[in-house]
Amino acid sequence: MGLPFIRRSPLSIFYIPPPRFLILLFFCFLALFLVFEVDDFVSRTKTIVGHNLEPTPWHVFPFKPSDQESKYSKASKIIQCSYLTTCGLNDTTPEEKQSHNAHDHDPPAQCPDFFRHIRRDLEPWAQTNITMAHVAEAQKLAAFRVVIVGGKLYVDFYYACVQSRAMFTVWGFLQLLKRYPGRVPDVDLMFDCMDKPTVNRTEHSYMPLPLFRYCTTPQHFDIPFPDWSYWGWSEINIEPWDQEFRNIKQGSRRRRWENKWPIAYWKGNPDVASPLRMELLNCNDPNNWRAQILRQDWGEAARKGFKESKLSQQCDHRYKIYAEGYAWSVSLKYILSCGSVPLIISQQYEDFLTRGLVPNINFLPIPPLDLCQSIKSAVDWGNQHPSQAKAIGRAAQDFMASLSMERVYDYMYHLVTEYSKLQTFQPVQPSTALEVCTEYVLCFADQKQQRWLHKSAAVPSSTPPCSLPN
Numbered sequence: 001m002g003l004p005f006i007r008r009s010p011l012s013i014f015y016i017p018p019p020r021f022l023i024l025l026f027f028c029f030l031a032l033f034l035v036f037e038v039d040d041f042v043s044r045t046k047t048i049v050g051h052n053l054e055p056t057p058w059h060v061f062p063f064k065p066s067d068q069e070s071k072y073s074k075a076s077k078i079i080q081c082s083y084l085t086t087c088g089l090n091d092t093t094p095e096e097k098q099s100h101n102a103h104d105h106d107p108p109a110q111c112p113d114f115f116r117h118i119r120r121d122l123e124p125w126a127q128t129n130i131t132m133a134h135v136a137e138a139q140k141l142a143a144f145r146v147v148i149v150g151g152k153l154y155v156d157f158y159y160a161c162v163q164s165r166a167m168f169t170v171w172g173f174l175q176l177l178k179r180y181p182g183r184v185p186d187v188d189l190m191f192d193c194m195d196k197p198t199v200n201r202t203e204h205s206y207m208p209l210p211l212f213r214y215c216t217t218p219q220h221f222d223i224p225f226p227d228w229s230y231w232g233w234s235e236i237n238i239e240p241w242d243q244e245f246r247n248i249k250q251g252s253r254r255r256r257w258e259n260k261w262p263i264a265y266w267k268g269n270p271d272v273a274s275p276l277r278m279e280l281l282n283c284n285d286p287n288n289w290r291a292q293i294l295r296q297d298w299g300e301a302a303r304k305g306f307k308e309s310k311l312s313q314q315c316d317h318r319y320k321i322y323a324e325g326y327a328w329s330v331s332l333k334y335i336l337s338c339g340s341v342p343l344i345i346s347q348q349y350e351d352f353l354t355r356g357l358v359p360n361i362n363f364l365p366i367p368p369l370d371l372c373q374s375i376k377s378a379v380d381w382g383n384q385h386p387s388q389a390k391a392i393g394r395a396a397q398d399f400m401a402s403l404s405m406e407r408v409y410d411y412m413y414h415l416v417t418e419y420s421k422l423q424t425f426q427p428v429q430p431s432t433a434l435e436v437c438t439e440y441v442l443c444f445a446d447q448k449q450q451r452w453l454h455k456s457a458a459v460p461s462s463t464p465p466c467s468l469p470n
């Protein structure tokens with residue numbers, strides 16, 4: 001019985017190999033081929049957390065998403081999240097859509113007046129419309145491309161974004177689709193997630209480029225869009241907007257107006273290449289300049305569990321200073337929420353809500369020249385006119401109360417809708433973009449981010465969007 005084996009083995013190389021061996025060889029090659037293919041595939045797949053992406057060249061920042069991950073865990077994460085997640089498991093049911101439509105006959109609420117800036121922001125394309133060439137050209141300045149077709153979201157990633165900006169911004173688009181199922185039109189738009197506007201009106205006067213970002217200036221074509229922190233900023237423990245606003249408003253009641261410190265307060269990070277914030281540090285003198293200026297060290301705050309950085313515990317002063325950072329700052333909305341008088345040092349950058357601010361009604365403007373003296377003058381005026389000062393603080397808080405997440409979604413809805421009306425082409429899924437859905441984002445999120453994503457999830461609206469002022 002054993003004989004044939006013994007005889008064959010020394011001679012086997014002269015033999016034609018048996019079919020079993022060929023099959024084995026074939027599978028070995030196949031496995032090797034697959035390993036190389038998968039490796040190649042994994043190293044080409046760009047993700048919402050920045051895998052296989054470089055930081056934007058126009059704003060370089062330290063970024064190495066794969067440092068903490070082994071090659072194997074990175075590959076398995078990409079395969080699992082990008083290719084094996086099933087989208088649409090928790091999609092809106094038809095019943096929900098129906099109940100939503102039942103309210104369509106109610107006259108919709110009027111949007112806040114400053115929403116009229118949506119049309120002004122899109123005016124550069126009123127004559128030319130937005131062509132595929134505009135979008136293709138804007139891609140050179142974009143970190144990612146957002147395409148909505150038939151209520152589905154596709155995202156093409158070009159460059160990595162700081163921290164989890166891309167994740168929470170894309171999440172915002174997903175929640176918009178969830179809030180208004182069947183209503184969001186097909187669009188194809190370019191988004192940059194870094195701070196400073198880049199589409200200079202002079203340099204691009206020949207061909208204005210439509211590029212979405214978090215802020216703009218009168219000298220730029222960039223289109224302002226609500227920033228990621230409306231869905232929360234998990235790295236520094238800032239809650240999604242509605243919750244954070246409730247916390248701040250409650251915190252602002254810890255002291256009655258009369259008992260709040262009659263000086264101005266600022267706490268923030270001056271180390272963001274902002275000469276203004278550096279200058280502000282010189283005004284830290286409650287007696288001479290009526291101002292208390294504190295450094296916020298986010299590394300230190302994180303180590304202490306964010307106990308001393310709570311925004312809701314920073315409403316104990318009658319005046320709150322807003323100073324721009326590297327560009328606009330997400331802190332504006334939190335400062336306006338305190339019920340204190342916002343002292344806004346002249347702004348160069350506008351985010352979408354800045355347009356709702358009215359000097360001497362819901363804030364006091366502070367000229368940047370002779371900064372400390374300007375702050376002192378505003379505080380002295382307020383202390384001499386306490387009821388007027390109190391009313392300005394209240395108006396600022398009321399303005400932020402009116403800008404609930406519902407209204408933020410309405411702003412996004414109208415901006416995207418007005419933009420889509422200008423498109424001269426029918427958006428289609430880009431061949432390089434994957435569908436991005438709830439399951440995809442949650443799969444890439446770490447545990448803390450997942451908590452924030454769940455907290456900021458939207459539900460279908462029972463009412464239509466507010467109506468845009470003419």
Ligand SMILES: *[C@@H]1O[C@H](CO)[C@@H](O)[C@H](O)[C@H]1NC(C)=O
Binds near residue numbers: 127128129422
């Ligand atoms: C822009 O679009 C509008 C509406 O579709 C159309 O009437 C107009 O002719 C277009 N303008 C140009 C320059 O293509």
Ligand SMILES: *[C@@H]1O[C@H](CO)[C@@H](O)[C@H](O)[C@H]1NC(C)=O
Binds near residue numbers: 200201202203219
């Ligand atoms: C826009 O570009 C022009 C021409 O290059 C330049 O003079 C101007 O300073 C730029 N504006 C801004 C805000 O960067």
Ligand SMILES: *[C@@H]1O[C@H](CO)[C@@H](O)[C@H](O)[C@H]1NC(C)=O
Binds near residue numbers: 089438439
């Ligand atoms: C889907 O819905 C179920 C029940 O509502 C929930 O437990 C689950 O976390 C949801 N999954 C996702 C991916 O949102």
